Structure formats: C-alpha cells, structure tokens
Amino acid sequence: MMKVHVIKVRSHCKTLTALALTAAMGLTSLPATAAFPFAVAGQPLPSLAPILEQVTPAVVNISVSGTKVSQQQIPEEFRYFFGPDGLGSKQQAQPFQGLGSGVIIDAKRGYVLTNNHVIADADKIQVMLKDGHEYEAKLIGADKSSDIALLQITAKNLTEIKFADSDKLRVGDFTIAIGNPFGLGQTVTSGIVSALGRTGLQLENLENFIQTDAAINSGNSGGALVNLRGELIGINTAILGPNGGNVGIGFAIPANMANNLVQQIIEHGEVRRGVLGVAGQELTADLAKAFDIDVQYGAFINQVSPNSAAEEAGLVAGDIIVSVNHNKIRSFSELRARIGTLGPNKEITLGIVRDGKEIPVTATLKPADNQLADASNMHPSLKGAILASTDKDQGVMISDVKPRSMAADAGLKQGDIIIGVNKDKVKNLAQLKALLSEENATLALNIQRGEQHLFRVLR
C-alpha cells in the first residue's frame, strides 16, 4: 500500500569530493560592529550552544573496515561435481568500509557505546574524537537483538556523557541529536520526543524506541540523543523515510535500556537475558471489551510457562501487565523489550490488572536456560553455527547450522554437542568462548553425536 523503508543509518563511506568552504570568505566581510543579538524586543534569545560545548566532545565518529564473506551460490546438485573443497565452497571476501557514531560513557575506562550494526562484521574499528585524535577500539561485547555494542579505547582526558533517566521522558520534551551524518563531520540537530515505546518496526528483536523529529541520517547511528541538560536519553539507531532521507521520523534506543545492557556486557562480556515466562499479545479494544476491562494499554497474558518466574510470582493467563518497575507498558512488544534487557536474577515489580483491579506483583527473572549464541563471533571457522547451552552443563549444543557455511564445511551438524576443545573439557557457552578466544592455530573439537564421539578439526 505504501512504500516505506526503515533504514539503519550506518553510511557506507562516501568521499565528499568538492566541498567549497565559502564560509571563511563570508566571515571576512562581516562588519566589526555586528554582534550576536542577545535580546530581541527585551526577550533574551535561547541557545543550545553552552550545553553543547560541554557535551559534543563525548560524541565520536566511528569508522570500520572489514571483509564480508559471501559464498558463491552454487546449487547443491552441482556441488557434487566439485566436491566439498571444490568450487562450491569457494568464498568471496569483499572488503567494506562503514561510518557511524558513538558515545563515550566512561571517560576513565574509555568505554564507547554504539550500535551493533555500526560495527558488525568489522575487523578494524577506528574511533575519532571531536578534537581529531584517532584510536583503535576493542570490541568488548555486542548484542544483536537490541542493536547495542560496547567498545573500549585507551586514551586520556576523555569527556563522558551522563545517562539520564529515560523513563522520565515525556512526549514533547526537547531532544538534541549529535552524530556524524553522511561522514560530514559532527552535526547537531534538534527536535522533540514525538512518541515513546515505539515497537513493531521489525528492526530488532527487542524494540522500545524513542521517536524523535530531530534530523537523523545515514552515519548518525550510534550517536547521542541528549536532553537540554546534556544528558544521554538515547542512542540514535534508525529512521523511517520513503526515499532514504530524514522526514522527521527517527528512532533511538532509550538510555535506560542501553545502560542495562552495557552493565551486563561489562560484567559478562555478553548480554544475558532474564526470562519472565509468559506468552501473550497486545491488549486490543475488542479484548478489553470481552474481558470487561477498563484499561486501554498493556500486555495481555495468554499463557504462563510452568516453573517460570511468572508462575512463581503467581501470574495467570488473562492478567494484563500494565507496568514494569512503575513504568507504563503500552504493548506486549514493549514488555518483551523491557524484560529482555533487564538481565537475569533481577527482582522486578509488575503492575497487573486482574478482575478490574490493579495489583502489584514481585517477580524474580530467571536466567534463560537455552542461551543462544552466534558462533561466528567466537571463531571464524564456526561461522554459520548457532550454539546453545545444555541443561546441567553437559556441553554446548549446536542448535542450527546454515547450509554451505564454514561450520557446515567443517562437518558440524545440528544436534551435535561440543564437549571439548583440544585437551580441555567444555561444559557451557562461557567456557567454550574462553577457550576459543585463546589464539590457537588449529582447534580440535570433541563432539558427541548421538552415541558417537568424534573429533572435528578447525583451521
């Protein structure tokens, strides 16, 4: 019906060839008496300049380079002729470059927050400060389903941005976006909060965006959305634009959600999800009528999983969750995003509407027992395999293998359980990750496949 693209705003390096700087010429002709009008008709003029001077040094440009491995698409039938190491498995490595933005959130330790899609697949991440200093950055951890990544640089005299409490935002509050659109250099745009708790864009798994009309464009990704006090309220992530440019509809990940994820990445090197154990849907007007409920927002619970945090807290199907930790929940997607980013073992207060009455319920989130991890982050030869922890630490299960991937070529199959690497035993994902991060030229995986024990060698 409508042609609308939702665009992630990492810009692919474009060289700006001719940018004539005529501003300098214009300056020389300014009359010496020309002064900034501090007041018009007795009314002082507002300006964001003083607050920006304090904040902008904390927003950095990020440039990445790497190679994307693209497989030659040879149909399965023909692969027979070339064998497993023949033409069919040849890969094309295509170099790519990208640009984005980032925010320094800890000056002492050099932590830089950005979007996962800015640094995804990058081999080299370069951070450039506003003053022109460049540093190579280390990736501390990233979370694909919320599109957050944490980098670290080693540098002195950095400026950091403080986190604001993004749960206190209201529609209509002023916003300032700071970033590096189109690789132009640091750019500041202003607007207001257009909407809160925006979900359903199908960009990420966990969506709970702040919507703003401050101009966000290609290259702004990972940059800061700040309030009038210069505190971070969000990480600019995406825009909706019919022709690829800004039309006043931009999306940012709320600061509180980003902060929760950062704390987990710092602590564990990865994001761990807390699980409530409910399935449900949006509360519609029809549903509200059918259940004779006097609320028009919230997450309607269809089902409560056995032995889950929700069951222990006494939730039942038919309940409507209207708040988490006293923050209004507008939709089921928003509930998912909130719960999914809080982390395991967190005690939370849920506002529940049951039989027309709102009651508070306390629940403790359980760790996700089937933690899934993309193995390509662990070892290049494992690209294409999705790993999952097993119950009772009995190894790491390969829950999915993409056909024609590196992992498939290495002879791994879905359902295999990795129980050892070289001479060391593997009990869970964390152990496997640690072992794989050691720089071994060759890895021998000890695999259990049904009754069989096998070795697969990775190069």
Place this chain on the structure above:
Amino acid sequence: MKNLWSYVSKSILLGIAVAAVLLLALPQLQNKQGLTQPFSLGLSEQMSFAAAVKRAAPSVVNIYTRTYQKSTINSKATLRPQSLGSGVIMNKKGYLLTNYHVIANADQIIVALQDGRFFTAELIGFDQYTDLAVLSIDAKNLPSIPQSKHEQTNIGDVVLAIGNPYNLGQTITQGIISARGRIGMSTTGHQNFLQTDAAINEGNSGGALVNSLGELVGINTASFQVSENVETMGISFAIPYPLAVKIMNSLIANGRVIRGYLGIEGTSINTVMAKLLGLKANQGIVVQNTAPDSPAEKAGLVTGDVVIKFNETEIDNVIWLMDVVAEQRPGSKINLTVIREGKQLDISVTLGELQALQPQ
C-alpha cells in the same frame, strides 16, 4: 530635610549590606543572566511541550477508510482497507475535521480514538477547494481540542503537528510557522495556507497543528506537495484554523460550502498598468476574462474593465475581492464601480453560486 536624607541613605546602605551578605551566602543568585546557564534565559530546565501535548493529543484521532472491492469479477464485493489519515475532534457533539482526500471515495470511515475506542463515522460534508471534510461520530466523553478564537498566529510561532504518519501510531513533531495563511473562503489556491517546517508525512493529513499552549491553529495536510518527486522536507502546509471553522460551520449547516460566484478572472494593477490606464497604483483590478453565462457577463462586464469598488469599498487586490464575493449569498445583488474607457460607471450584479468541483 536632613532627617529624610539620613533615613534614605541609611536604608540604601542597609539594603546593600543585606544584598552583599545574601550574595556571599547564596552564590547561585549571581550570574542568573550569564551565558553559562543557558536555560535561565527564559527557558526553564524543564522546558518541554509535554503540557501542550497532554491538552491536545487525545483529541487527534486516527482515521482508516475502507471501500467495497471485488477480488475477482464474479465475487461479492468486500470491504477492504483503503487509506489512512488523521482527524481532529472539534467539539463534544462529535464533529470531527479531517482532509477531504483522506475520506474521498470511502465506503466506510473508521475513527480510532487514542483511548482505544473505535467508531464508524458519518460523512457530514466536504469541500474540495480547501480539502476539508466534516465527520460525525456518536460517542460520549469526547476530548475536544482546545481552541482560541482570539489568538493570532504569527510567523515564527512554535507549533506542534500531531498525527499518525505511516500508521506508526500517534506522533508529535515540532517546528515554527514559516508563512502565514489567508483565512478567506475563496478558492485561490493552497499557496496561501499556513506553512510550517514541522514534519508532516503521509498519514498526518487531517491531523492537528497546535501552538505551544496546545490550541488548534490549523489542519495539517500532506496533499499539497510543491512538486511530486521532490522531497519537501521542511515545507508542509496546514489549513488555518479560522478558515477551517468557517468551512466546518457551513458544512454542518448546509451540507456544503455555499460561495458567491461572480465569474471574472482579473489581475491587480501594477505601477506600469496604472500609468497606462491613467489610474492610481494598487487601486482596483483589471478584468482579464469573463466566464460565459456567468453573473459578470450577464451584468455586462467586459474584458478591460477596471473594477475599483465593491459596494462602495475600494478594492486593493484580486484575492480580497474573491474572498468578499465568496462570502456573499448567491442571489444577492452587489454593486461594482468600474472604469471603462476613462469613464466611471456603476454595474449591478446578481451573484450566482460557485459550483463544487467534480469528484475525481
């Protein structure tokens, strides 16, 4: 006299001393106007449009239309979603304003309130010249939009656009009034509507443009693009509130907008023409064309006539005349003062009614 002098000087000295102590004790009293604290400059730290949003946003609704469509030639026609827009609840009686193009050709109009309620709306009337339509819903406890008949809109005023762009859900965008609109009822084109740099996109059409107090200043419309294929970021239009109300009242009372009709095309007199015709500049208009069978033709107006007065009031431009004519009742007699071949004469015209545009 001496007493008074010592009394005054003592009070002054005491005042200075108290002020000095206060300043020493509370240093934040200093420098209130300093540039280091930007938001003491008339902007409070909590500066936000949240209050205006709270007042206005509940009365902006989402509008969905459906039409009967056949999927195959022989099948029964079923209602299918057709278009999307926004609307504004104007009063507690349930009258809503929206854009005509949002509801054009719709077989069913559904109004969704921000509190989750849905209603099927009745079309009261529409006016294609201004792209406005009035709907009515049968509902209780309706939040009507704050309105102020006295507040004037000025270029530079901060405005908020409220609507449902791309069906994302309610969205507030902010900008200023870039150019001011006319509020006359004549059909002289949209270029004179309110112009704003607040982002207005598909789906915003029919939504509200409000001021920083949350009061309605215009009805947004995304249909007036400067050019089809050019993205016009920062140039959006809205129908000014006073005009929208005039149209709404006329539609509610009559089911249509009744405009007087004269039937001339004219142009204002510029300095060169004034010299050629031996007239004062910016006085009157030159008739360029009269429509066949129009009231003007019947009354004997001809091309080249200079119309200088309308019912004894001097005419200074064409748009003013068009607006005045549009406001007259069809059938009413008006008097035009005309200069023809150097001679002044009065022509009496019985106005007709401007016909509505043919639906597309």
